[in-house]
Each structure stands twice: as structure tokens, then as C-alpha cells.
Amino acid sequence: MANLFNRERRRYEAFIRQHRPSLLGLARRLSARSSLEAEDLVQETFERAMNEFEALKDRTDAAAAAWLCTTMTNRFLDYCRRQRTESRGMPHLALVQEGVAQGEAQENWELVSTEEFQKAVERLKPHLRDAYRLHAEGKRYNAIAEHFNVPVGTVGSWLTLARRDLKDLLLPQVAVARERGATSS
Amino acid sequence: MTTPCTNNRLHLFVDGELSATEAEAFRQHLTRCSECESGLRDLLQLELLAARALGGAAPVAESPEVVEPVTAKVLPLRARLQKVYRTALPLAMAAGLATVFIRFQAPPEIPGEVWLSSADSRTFEARLSHPKADRFLPYSPMRGTSHATEMLPLRPLAELEERHDFRGIAAAYALRGDWQQAEAFLGREAESADKANDQAVVALSRQRYEEALGLLTSALRQNPNHAQALWNRALVLRERDLLDRAAASFDTVASLGEEGWSAEARRMAAELRTQLAEERVRWRRQVTDAWLTLTGDAPWDAKQLAQRPVVARAALYEAVRTVTSKEGVEALLPLAKELDTLGGGSVLQDYVRQVATRDFAARAPLAQGYAGLLRERETKKDATALLESLRRSGERDIYFGALVHTGSAVVDATALSALKGFAEGTPDPWLHLLAEREGIRRELAAGHTALAEKQLMDAMLTCNGLGNIVPCMELN
Structure with missing residues (x-):
């Protein structure tokens, strides 16, 4: 870590520029209606990334993003646990417990490229695809409901279904990617 | 009845469709439900991928319906820059801004928050040598982990590193309970009584008492009135139940007349002596009683x-x-x-x-x-x-x-x-x-x-x- 501060700062800043907007968007959603600051969540995540930067800088964008996502999720869960223990007046014992199954989700998703994701979205049923796209553009449930003239609850179901289908479409890709990796190495 | 796991609660939570109370309840639920936790991990990975692939903004950030709770947190750029500097986020900003910022701020003053200047209590008993990290505050062990997750600002650390103030960096890590980092940075600091003292604090935190005493002895050889080393030596001796010696070391600290520390040292010495005196009285009474029993006529x-x-x-x-x-x-x-x-x-x-x-x-x-x-x-x-x-x-x-x-x-x-x-x-x-x-x-x-x-x-x-x-x- 000796010269990271000076020599690799530019590289690190480029890394942050690339990942920060999408991460911050996610952080805002997680921290909405709580005392948690999205900026803080992202900041903590990048601080950890800095310690791991030696390993992260040479990985694919997808892998780096998956790592950042796992790290930010861990920080968020820490926050939730802290809130819980504080509200009960207990010491922060829960902080020492690490989350479950964190590696698994990351390993699956770090193999999915954005192109593969776009293709998977194309393959969704039309109403699920359109609802998911509107949502990804930033539309709330009631706006999407209005657009399709359906109840708000339906939008919720559609998005849940869209995500389930995306996962089903992408996870076989993950299996293929793993195989490719195994045979090429 | 609706339990937190049903009705796509997780999706509603991540999409910001729950009320404040519901969201709070769900966050609490998350900490106890491994199924929801693993669902959250998957969902966030998917949503991050969506944000990267579709280039869309997150609903909460863009949607006018929820602008209110968000704007409360999104500061205007100027205020944001100040906040950013205060919490030293600059590495997470656009590089251009950061560069401008550096140019106009040189040489930047190191913000006190690096050493938790706004803390109102100490979370560990030992004393670090860095003056900014050695302000006297009441000791409050029960809040031991409260600073552990506090953010460590990076820009000032970079500045400290450029100044070769590794002891300052180590102190910042130590105050947040990151002893490993503290030890690593201390390794780069030039030899001095201060360095030996801080290394002893690391050893003390890891319960390596003999090593700590050796380091403190070396610090005190270089500077017999090193207040922090004398204080820490008292702690090491106390940990080994050498209460009388610990009290003597606190006495020396007290005699240095530092504000806050002096009175605290006096109090610690008095407490240890009282404890020792009470134990001695109790011990002698017990031994005398047993001796009289053994030498008396009764079986x-x-x-x-x-x-x-x-x-x-x-x-x-x-x-x-x-x-x-x-x-x-x-x-x-x-x-x-x-x-x-x-x-x-x-x-x-x-x-x-x-x-x-x-x-x-x-x-x-x-x-x-x-x-x-x-x-x-x-x-x-x-x-x-x-x-x-x-x-x-x-x-x-x-x-x-x-x-x-x-x-x-x-x-x-x-x-x-x-x-x-x-x-x-x-x-x-x-x-x-x-x-x-x-x-x-x-x-x-x-x-x-x-x-x-x-x-x-x-x-x-x-x-x-x-x-x-x-x-x-x-x-x-």
C-alpha cells in the first residue's frame, strides 16, 4: 500500500468515476427513509476498495462491480444490525457476525457482463420487459401502473417476476461462463 | 397477516415503496432473516447490473415523488464540497473537481476528525503519543466499538503520508480499533520514544504485556518523563496484577501536571492502592484465621x-x-x-x-x-x-x-x-x-x-x- 496514495491515485480515481454513479443510485435506494447517508455508504465502500485495490484493479468490470456491491451490502447490513442493537440498548455484538452466503451471490454475478444482461432483458415477456425498463429509468410503481393502466400491486408482481426471469436467464450463462473458464484454463 | 418475507417485501423495500415505518421494520427483520439477507444480496447485484447495463438512474434519485426525502440528503455542490472535505470524500468525487480542490487547498490542514476530534469519550485506556490523539477525555469502555465503523478520511491520510507522519496515520487507525493497520504504519515511522510508546499501545491492545513493557522501558530510557509511556506502563503493570507498581507509575504521571490526565492519574493511583490495601487486609485476616484454627485446640x-x-x-x-x-x-x-x-x-x-x-x-x-x-x-x-x-x-x-x-x-x-x-x-x-x-x-x-x-x-x-x-x- 506504500505508494498507492500517490502513484495509483489516478487509476483509483478512474475506478471510482466508473462505478460511483451506479453504486450511489443503489445506496440512495437503500438509505431512503433512514438516518443512513447514501454518500457515507458509498464512501465506506470505496475506502474498503482502496485497501483491496491491488487485487481489484486487474479484474473485470463485472467482477469489480460485484465486489463493490457485496461490500456495500455488508456495510448496509452492519448499519441495520447497529440500529437494531442500539434500539435495544445492547452493545454492538452483532457487528462481529458476518453475513451469510455473501460470497455466493458475488461469485454468480461477477461473471455476468452488461451485454449479456441487456440480451436477457430483451428476452423477457413484453410487459415484464417494459415495466422493468421503466423502473430502471427511475419510474415509481404508481407511474408505471398509470402507464399500463393496471393496479400498483400488479407492477410490484411484474417487477418481481421480471427479476426472477432475469436471474433464471442469466444463471445458466453463469454456468456456461464457468465451464468456458474451466476449459480454457 | 403479512410477515416481512411475504408479498415481495424485499422488492418493495429496495424499490423504496415501503413507508418509513415499514422500511424500518424491514431493516430490523433483515438482520434476523438469512433468507431475506441472501435475497437482498442477489437483488442488489441484479439492480447494480441493471444500472450499469441500462444506464438508468435509480428510482429514488430521479423520481419527483420521492425527491423530498432525498433532497434533504443531497446538499448543493458548494455545501457538498465542504461536507466532502470534512469527511474527506475527495477520492470519490470526479477527478477534475478533486484536482482543482487540491490545488487551492495546498497545503491542507489536517482535519481533527482524523483523530476523532468530536468524540466525547475515550474508547480505550492507553495513551497514544500523537498530540491530536492524546486529548484528555473521560474513559468510556462500554462504547468501545462506537468509533470502529467511523469513516477514516483518506485525503488527509495521503497528506500525512506525504509528510511522513506515519505515527499520525497509525493513531487514526488505532482510534478506530484497526490495530493491524496501526501497527503496519508504525513500522514505517522513524525510531523514537513516541514510536516505541505507540507500538506498546498496539501490544497492550493485543494483550502482549511483556512486549509492551519492553517497548515502554525503551521509550522511558529515551525520555524518562514520557507521559504517555508512564501511563501505559501503569496499565501494563496493572494488567499483570502488579497494582503497587502500577500506582507508582500513575503517581509519576500525576506529577507531570498535564491537564485532565494528572487528576485522572491521581485517581487511578488512589483506586489501585485502595484495592490493594483492601485485598491485603482481607488476605491477612484469612491467613491469620486459618493459622489460629490450625494451631488451636479445636479439631x-x-x-x-x-x-x-x-x-x-x-x-x-x-x-x-x-x-x-x-x-x-x-x-x-x-x-x-x-x-x-x-x-x-x-x-x-x-x-x-x-x-x-x-x-x-x-x-x-x-x-x-x-x-x-x-x-x-x-x-x-x-x-x-x-x-x-x-x-x-x-x-x-x-x-x-x-x-x-x-x-x-x-x-x-x-x-x-x-x-x-x-x-x-x-x-x-x-x-x-x-x-x-x-x-x-x-x-x-x-x-x-x-x-x-x-x-x-x-x-x-x-x-x-x-x-x-x-x-x-x-x-x-
Whole structure:
């Protein structure tokens, strides 16, 4: 870590520029209606990334993003646990417990490229695809409901279904990617 | 009934479709439900991918319906920049802005928050040498982890690194409980009393007390009035139950007249002395009671006495030294046997048997004299005559007891060598430790504090290693 501060700062800043907007968007959603600051969540995540930067800088964008996502999720869960223990007046014992199954989700998703994701979205049923796209553009449930003239609850179901289908479409890709990796190495 | 896991609650939560109360309830639920936690991990990975692939903004950020809760958190750029600098987020900003920012801020002042300047209590007892990290605050151990997750601002750290202020960086990490990083950065700091002190704080936090004492001794060799090192030395000695020495080290800190620390050191010293005095009174009373039981006329039960082996052992020595007949000594054999079972070997039984062979016509008056010494412990009766008779007699065990009680060996080199000679002639580890203690007291009286404290630490370690069969507290 000796010269990271000076020599690799530019590289690190480029890394942050690339990942920060999408991460911050996610952080805002997680921290909405709580005392948690999205900026803080992202900041903590990048601080950890800095310690791991030696390993992260040479990985694919997808892998780096998956790592950042796992790290930010861990920080968020820490926050939730802290809130819980504080509200009960207990010491922060829960902080020492690490989350479950964190590696698994990351390993699956770090193999999915954005192109593969776009293709998977194309393959969704039309109403699920359109609802998911509107949502990804930033539309709330009631706006999407209005657009399709359906109840708000339906939008919720559609998005849940869209995500389930995306996962089903992408996870076989993950299996293929793993195989490719195994045979090429 | 709707449980948190049903009705796509997780999706509603991540999409910001829950009310504040519902969201709070769900966050609480998340910490207990591994299914939802793993669902959250997957969902967030998917949503991050969506944001990267579709380039869309997150609903909460863009949607006008929820602008309100969000705008409350999104500061205008200028205020944001200030906030960013305050929490030192610059690496997470657009690089262009950061560059401009650096140019106009050079040389930047290091914000106090690096060393938790707004904290209102200390989370660990030890003192770091960096002045910014050594402000006096009340110690509040129960809040030990509250700073652990506090953000460590990076830009000021980079600045500190450029200035080669590794001790400052280490202090920032240490204050947040990251001892590993602290230790790594201290390794890069040039040698000094301050560095040794801070390394000792790391060792102390990891319960490596002997290493900590060595480092502090080195710091104090370079600067005998190093306030932090003196303070930390007191903590190390206290951890090893050397309360008397710990109090002495706190006294020296108190005499330096630092604001806050001085009064705290005085209070700590007083507390330790009270604790030690109370323990001594209790201990002496227990031993005296047990001794009177052993030498009295009423029958006693060896097994029952041996339930408090430390007290029983001390009382047994006194009883053997003070009974005035062969039969009286032999009556103590059952207790010696019980205690030997606990401690292993036959040290005490051998001792009792050996004393039983003495000529009690000669031994009895000396034993009585020694009993008088014990009874009149508080009156500080002049024991010179008794010590002289004991020295000339062959009753070396009584002589040993009398020397320990009167503390003569501290001032008298001949007495000390007699004491050591006797201890070395027995296989009893406790007598060895007592002889060693008298030697250490002599070193202390001669002003060889560092050496004496090192020996005391070693003696305490040896003592603790014997198991709970001897009164280690007496080493104080």
C-alpha cells in the first residue's frame, strides 16, 4: 500500500468515476427513509476498495462491480444490525457476525457482463420487459401502473417476476461462463 | 397477516415503496432473516447490473415523488464540497473537481476528525503519543466499538503520508480499533520514544504485556518523563496484577501536571492502592484465621481447609513455624497432603516431616518468638534480637519467615543471601518466588525500577503458571 496514495491515485480515481454513479443510485435506494447517508455508504465502500485495490484493479468490470456491491451490502447490513442493537440498548455484538452466503451471490454475478444482461432483458415477456425498463429509468410503481393502466400491486408482481426471469436467464450463462473458464484454463 | 418475507417485501423495500415505518421494520427483520439477507444480496447485484447495463438512474434519485426525502440528503455542490472535505470524500468525487480542490487547498490542514476530534469519550485506556490523539477525555469502555465503523478520511491520510507522519496515520487507525493497520504504519515511522510508546499501545491492545513493557522501558530510557509511556506502563503493570507498581507509575504521571490526565492519574493511583490495601487486609485476616484454627485446640478438617488452597498454604507455613512440639507438627500432615495433591509433588509433606525431626527443646522458644512476631505484626516491634537468635540457630525455615515478615532482606544484604540460600535449598516454588520478591524490593529501593518491574512481571508470570495454589497478589 506504500505508494498507492500517490502513484495509483489516478487509476483509483478512474475506478471510482466508473462505478460511483451506479453504486450511489443503489445506496440512495437503500438509505431512503433512514438516518443512513447514501454518500457515507458509498464512501465506506470505496475506502474498503482502496485497501483491496491491488487485487481489484486487474479484474473485470463485472467482477469489480460485484465486489463493490457485496461490500456495500455488508456495510448496509452492519448499519441495520447497529440500529437494531442500539434500539435495544445492547452493545454492538452483532457487528462481529458476518453475513451469510455473501460470497455466493458475488461469485454468480461477477461473471455476468452488461451485454449479456441487456440480451436477457430483451428476452423477457413484453410487459415484464417494459415495466422493468421503466423502473430502471427511475419510474415509481404508481407511474408505471398509470402507464399500463393496471393496479400498483400488479407492477410490484411484474417487477418481481421480471427479476426472477432475469436471474433464471442469466444463471445458466453463469454456468456456461464457468465451464468456458474451466476449459480454457 | 403479512410477515416481512411475504408479498415481495424485499422488492418493495429496495424499490423504496415501503413507508418509513415499514422500511424500518424491514431493516430490523433483515438482520434476523438469512433468507431475506441472501435475497437482498442477489437483488442488489441484479439492480447494480441493471444500472450499469441500462444506464438508468435509480428510482429514488430521479423520481419527483420521492425527491423530498432525498433532497434533504443531497446538499448543493458548494455545501457538498465542504461536507466532502470534512469527511474527506475527495477520492470519490470526479477527478477534475478533486484536482482543482487540491490545488487551492495546498497545503491542507489536517482535519481533527482524523483523530476523532468530536468524540466525547475515550474508547480505550492507553495513551497514544500523537498530540491530536492524546486529548484528555473521560474513559468510556462500554462504547468501545462506537468509533470502529467511523469513516477514516483518506485525503488527509495521503497528506500525512506525504509528510511522513506515519505515527499520525497509525493513531487514526488505532482510534478506530484497526490495530493491524496501526501497527503496519508504525513500522514505517522513524525510531523514537513516541514510536516505541505507540507500538506498546498496539501490544497492550493485543494483550502482549511483556512486549509492551519492553517497548515502554525503551521509550522511558529515551525520555524518562514520557507521559504517555508512564501511563501505559501503569496499565501494563496493572494488567499483570502488579497494582503497587502500577500506582507508582500513575503517581509519576500525576506529577507531570498535564491537564485532565494528572487528576485522572491521581485517581487511578488512589483506586489501585485502595484495592490493594483492601485485598491485603482481607488476605491477612484469612491467613491469620486459618493459622489460629490450625494451631488451636479445636479439631479441624484438612479437606475443608484445602478448599481455599492459597489461604491454607500460607497458614500451613505459619503453623509449622509456630507449633512447639513434634506432635503438633505431625498433626499438620493431613493438610500438607491435601495441598500437595493440588499442587503436585510432596513439597509440603516433606517440609512437615523434616521439621518434625527437629529438636523441639531448642526450636520451641524460637517458634514462640516468631508467633509473637505474627501476633504483633501491627506494632512493628523491634525484632532484631529474635532475628539474631534465628540466624544463629539452625531453624532456617523460621528465620526465612521472620526475614520475609520484617522485610529485613531489603536493607540487609546478608539477610537477603540467607533468604535466597534457604529458598534455593527447598523445592518449594512459592518460597523461591518470595525470595525473589525480596530481591526485587531491594532493586526498587536502589532505584532500579525498570529492571525490578521486568523481574516482577516474570515472577508474576511464573506465579500464575503454578495454578491457583499460591498467593500471587503477595508479590506486590
